[in-house]
Amino acid sequence: MHEASIADGLLRTAISVCRDNGFSRIEIVRIRIGRASGVMPESLLFAFDALKAETIASESSLVIEEVPVAGYCNTCKRDFTVSGSFILCCPYCSSNSFTVKSGRELDIIEVEVGEDEVKDCLKDT
Amino acid sequence: MKLKIASKILDANERIAQDNKRVFSSMGVYVINLMSSPGAGKTSLLEMTINELDGRLKVGVIEGDITGTDDAARINALGIPVVQINTGSACHLDANMINEVLGDLPLNDLDIVFIENVGNLVCPAEFNVGEDIKTMVLSLPEGDDKPLKYPLMFQESDVLIINKIDLKPFLGVSIEKIKSDALSLNPSIRIFEVSCKTGEGIDEWAKWLHSTLKA
Numbered sequence: 306m307h308e309a310s311i312a313d314g315l316l317r318t319a320i321s322v323c324r325d326n327g328f329s330r331i332e333i334v335r336i337r338i339g340r341a342s343g344v345m346p347e348s349l350l351f352a353f354d355a356l357k358a359e360t361i362a363s364e365s366s367l368v369i370e371e372v373p374v375a376g377y378c379n380t381c382k383r384d385f386t387v388s389g390s391f392i393l394c395c396p397y398c399s400s401n402s403f404t405v406k407s408g409r410e411l412d413i414i415e416v417e418v419g420e421d422e423v424k425d426c427l428k429d430t
Numbered sequence: 431m432k433l434k435i436a437s438k439i440l441d442a443n444e445r446i447a448q449d450n451k452r453v454f455s456s457m458g459v460y461v462i463n464l465m466s467s468p469g470a471g472k473t474s475l476l477e478m479t480i481n482e483l484d485g486r487l488k489v490g491v492i493e494g495d496i497t498g499t500d501d502a503a504r505i506n507a508l509g510i511p512v513v514q515i516n517t518g519s520a521c522h523l524d525a526n527m528i529n530e531v532l533g534d535l536p537l538n539d540l541d542i543v544f545i546e547n548v549g550n551l552v553c554p555a556e557f558n559v560g561e562d563i564k565t566m567v568l569s570l571p572e573g574d575d576k577p578l579k580y581p582l583m584f585q586e587s588d589v590l591i592i593n594k595i596d597l598k599p600f601l602g603v604s605i606e607k608i609k610s611d612a613l614s615l616n617p618s619i620r621i622f623e624v625s626c627k628t629g630e631g632i633d634e635w636a637k638w639l640h641s642t643l644k645a
Contacts, residue, residue, distance in 0.1 A: 311439055318442075322435055328431070341582065
């Protein structure tokens with residue numbers, strides 16, 4: 306439900322990083338989203354595309370890397386990954402004593418930027 | 431050209447949340463972010479808690495609703511300082527909304543501030559607002575399947591208050607299942623069973639608040 310506010314924050318960060326580095330166009334925004342973060346990639350893409358219009362990111366695409374939920378079992382000492390969005394118990398030994406190692410990510414990784422092409426209509430005259 | 435960023439998308443919210451927390455703790459105020467589905471009984475729980483504390487702890491309340499001032503009016507009727515935030519369409523309170531109303535409560539005179547979040551079992555769990563603990567309310571009519579359906583809320587909460595236990599005889603709902611599933615998701619979650627109708631269990635919750643604030 307709040308993917309729009311997340312997309313808004315994401316765009317603001319990307320735009321300010323792009324400008325701060327002297328570039329005028331955003332081509333790709335890469336982010337990492339854990340499956341336990343509660344954020345739906347489809348909704349985020351939809352919100353991003355709606356909000357990017359009329360910004361320097363208007364032609365950009367959002368590339369989402371999904372991170373599975375992984376844990377470490379404190380009982381049988383094994384690493385494991387689950388397919389859902391949370392860990393209920395260790396899939397090997399059913400222990401409730403585990404440490405969540407990944408799945409809550411909501412990170413911006415990088416922005417690919419470029420310069421607007423210089424308008425050279427004056428050159429030929 | 432690639433520009434590496436490596437920052438959290440919610441960094442901006444997190445920074446403001448930390449600012450809020452500094453303000454609250456410098457005034458000696460303990461802050462509870464109160465979350466639940468709509469209608470689980472957050473405001474009723476606040477009314478009962480305020481009555482039970484009976485002035486022994488000085489309480490302030492921040493009410494978050496999409497629209498309306500009904501909840502703030504209920505708290506105001508008890509003579510408790512309250513400020514209403516209308517989020518417009520936002521499904522949760524964020525740190526900046528809290529930051530903007532910090533000056534509207536007499537923090538110097540308060541021991542504890544309850545932030546009643548927008549009724550929603552999903553989004554509020556993801557936005558820290560500068561609280562010391564997160565407390566969630568689940569009411570029995572919502573069903574005993576909720577911990578496994580909304581795991582993040584149960585994982586993020588420090589306290590779970592199971593409300594409307596007076597309705598147990600009329601519902602085929604297992605309090606034991608709610609408790610065991612919640613504890614599987616979050617072994618350190620503290621659970622209270624209350625009825626805001628009969629007042630059952632409110633004393634224990636209030637007692638716990640007292641001892642937590644003293645610690």
